Amino acid sequence: MNDKRVLKQFLGIVDYPRNYIDNLAKHVGPLYAKLRKNGERYFNSEDIKLVRAIINKVKNLKPLELPLEDYYFIIETNASKVRWGLLKQKPNKYSPKGGEKICRYASGSYKLKTIKNIDREILVVVHTINAFRLY
Numbered sequence: 001m002n003d004k005r006v007l008k009q010f011l012g013i014v015d016y017p018r019n020y021i022d023n024l025a026k027h028v029g030p031l032y033a034k035l036r037k038n039g040e041r042y043f044n045s046e047d048i049k050l051v052r053a054i055i056n057k058v059k060n061l062k063p064l065e066l067p068l069e070d071y072y073f074i075i076e077t078n079a080s081k082v083r084w085g086l087l088k089q090k091p092n093k094y095s096p097k098g099g100e101k102i103c104r105y106a107s108g109s110y111k112l113k114t115i116k117n118i119d120r121e122i123l124v125v126v127h128t129i130n131a132f133r134l135y
Helices: 002-013 024-033 045-059 118-131
Strands: 073-077 083-090 100-108
Touching: 002 024, 024 045, 024 073, 045 118, 073 118, 100 118
Parallel strands: none
Antiparallel strands: 073 083, 083 100
16 A cells, blocks of 8 residues: 555545444554654555454454344443443343343544543543444
C-alpha cells in the first residue's frame, strides 16, 4: 500500500466489521496516523504486520446474531485504554452463561490523557451506552 488512496480504501472496508471485532482500534490507529499530513508515508514491517493481523481478525470473525426483541442484554465494560465495552444477548435473564452470544463491540481511545480510574469507568459506561443505543 504505497498510495494513501489504497490505504483509505482498505481502512474504509475495515470500518464495516469494526463494531464486531474486539480491540480493532488498537490495530488501525497507527494506520490512520499515516493518512495525516505529517504522517509517515512509507510502510515498514510493523505496518505490514498490522495489516496482516487485521485481515486475520476479519477472516476469523465469529458468527454474530441479531438479537430478538424479547432478548435480555448484558453490557460488559472494561476501562482499558483501548476497549470500552461488549454487548451480549441471551434469551432471558435466567439463561445459563454459556448461552450468551456477542452482538457487538465498542472500542476507541480517550481524548483526555490524564484521567482518574473512577472517572474512566464512568466515561466508559457513557460511551458504551451511546454506542449500543440502537439495540
